[in-house]
């Protein structure tokens with residue numbers, strides 16, 4: 001039995017349409033675990049939305065989209081000569097170092113059918129992840145490549161409008177691909193720079209923007225009554241009191257219990273966690289699975305495909321085979337099955 005993502009199809013599709021309609025020039029992003037849906041599934045959805053361009057994270061992902069979507073495919077990770085980079089007429093590379101322009105030219109020369117490499121020049125923003133300075137963009141030798149635009153990947157915090165304004169005012173290209181600008185920021189910038197076309201690259205707000213249309217569910221595989229002090233699981237830990245063990249589908253292979261580190265490391269947020277007390281203080285971790293309306297504790301770290309939960313006496317027990325709701329991050333969860341109604 002499996003961990004499933006159920007999608008209310010009408011609601012989800014209406015949301016996707018609304019986001020696309022509200023963002024002219026949107027570039028749907030399909031990368032990583034495909035935001036829970038899988039990259040291939042999102043590629044088909046991009047085609048259904050009528051997108052002319054989709055973005056993937058890596059060259060490895062590009063293949064999954066090129067076969068299912070007939071528009072252009074932008075690779076967000078900047079090209080490096082050591083990458084197994086595809087050469088395809090529909091592929092647009094991102095370039096973040098001057099020497100990579102020359103390498104791309106040479107790589108393309110070795111694959112004549114691919115033609116002149118199509119590239120975006122990425123600006124080095126306050127993110128400081130990848131990119132060229134404005135001076136480098138201006139001075140770049142772009143012979144043998146086709147520069148289709150400038151790319152800016154902005155941090156979540158900071159004055160993004162001021163930073164984007166500096167880049168746009170430099171007049172480097174009239175087509176600029178941006179990431180993580182709010183609708184308000186996009187509107188301000190479009191108004192300020194009427195002669196520049198902005199194309200927002202959007203993933204999360206598109207695919208996962210209507211949470212009410214999505215539900216993750218696990219299946220109850222087994223239930224065992226336990227007494228206080230009984231030893232259970234691989235680690236033979238003692239259960240704290242009388243109750244039941246509920247064994248559910250969903251483990252480390254699905255990303256269960258593997259949280260991305262949060263930025264919330266303040267003393268206060270840690271104090272709040274400790275104040276929840278009880279099992280937490282005893283070293284138990286709160287699971288994302290809900291039984292009888294509440295998140296329950298893991299009795300030990302999740303196993304590869306199942307998790308063992310403790311529920312105290314007095315909890316209304318599910319039946320074996322019943323599905324439980326769970327609160328997971330879709331970008332870190334691998335579902336066994338995605339069902340779109």
Ligand SMILES: *Cc1c(COP(=O)(O)O)cnc(C)c1O
Pocket residue numbers: 029031076153178179180201202203204205
């Ligand atoms: C992942 C990514 C995006 C999409 O990010 P979301 O937060 O999912 O919308 C946009 N631009 C770049 C460069 C990215 O790497």
